[in-house]
Amino acid sequence: MAMGFADPMEVISAIDMLAKEKKINKEVLYSKIESALVSAYKRSFGKVDNVRASIDRNTGVIEVLAHKKIVSFVEDPTIEISLDEVREKYPSYASYGVEDVIEVPTMPSQFGRIAAQTAKQVIVQHIREAERGVIYDEYIEKENEILTAIVQRVENGRAFVELGRTEGVLEVAQQMPGEEVNVGDRLKVYVLEVTKVTRGPQVMVSRTHPGLVKRLFEIEVPEIRTGVVQIKSIAREAGFRTKMAVFSTDQNIDPVGSCVGPRGLRVENVVNELKTEKIDIVKWSSDPKEYIASALSPARVHAVFASEKEKSARVVVSDNQLSLAIGKEGQNARLAAKLTGWKIDIKSLSQMNAAIAEEAEAENAEADQQEGAEENA
Secondary structure, three states: OOOOOOOOHHHHHHHHHHHHHHOOOHHHHHHHHHHHHHHHHHHHHOOOOOEEEEEOOOOOOEEEEEEEEEEOOOOOOOOEEEHHHHHHHOHHHOOOOOOOEEEEEOOOOOHHHHHHHHHHHHHHHHHHHHHHHHHHHHHHOOOOOEEEEEEEEEEOOEEEEEOOOOEEEEOHHHOOOOOOOOOOOEEEEEEEEEEEEOOEEEEEEEOOOHHHHHHHHHHHOHHHHHOOEEEEEEEEEOOOEEEEEEEEOOOOOOHHHHHHOHHHHHHHHHHHHOOOOEEEEEEOOOOHHHHHHHHOOOOOOOEEEEEOOOOEEEEEEOHHHHHHHHOHHHHHHHHHHHHHOOEEEEEEHHHHHHHHHHHHHHHHHHHHHHHHHHHHO
């Protein structure tokens, strides 16, 4: 919006346009311009407390008015005016006398340019604030969604990404381990949080949040978008492995198969976006034993002994499945526990049999001890 305000009506037009396009209250804007004009006047002509600014709402004419006391002899012209001057210049105050206070125009000719510039600055500032507000409103609705981002610059590991109408920040902690982020890269990011700052909305994004995986599958799998297949839980160690539990509301639709897709295409698209992060898709079940057994995939589970009260389970696997069930550095077991919300203790058949034999031996020894005590008695 080009604004010079050579014509006072341009002020009216600019305010009307701003109010219409940005939905700003006109009276609030007029008041802010008037306050700014008073400040500008004081900077230019001294810090006097008896002035106010006024913009005619119909003509756009700007005035600075001062309260002055009528006196016989003027000692301070900034706050006083002579009775003779009042009668000569301001006939509307003809009935006023000495000691009365009147309000008269006091805007020097050189203040006209300053006044126009001040009004312009206030209006431009409000345009910017309004635009920032619109952008904030737009992006606050995108929290917990995914967006395509283009890396603009990288500073001390932090990546600043272009998200369309604003910039996002991808902190080091929100970047996937081992993923190199370079200027120009196109990435799918999860919107963590949108906040208001002085320069406009600040959008914090993530590549590590489990929600990123969820949203990627919603894009790839029509059955998830329609609600037939539901994602019940996700456990993720970004850059390494994700476990996702899914459920179908239609018995004729396989939830795992839907997410994997024909020839594994759907899950492959997600994995490619996540730079080869491994994804285990398991079937959710209301039966904790079934669910826990599925969660430990790809290991095959022999038996599950679950305690609903403690929400803990002992899982038994064959000896050759133990390392697979636990996973490298315990990752498989750890993710299964996160996915299900249960404490999981994994034992091999050999360990379980040894524990059972040990318990039986201890019970027998206790029984023999008690029997001996009874005989001695």
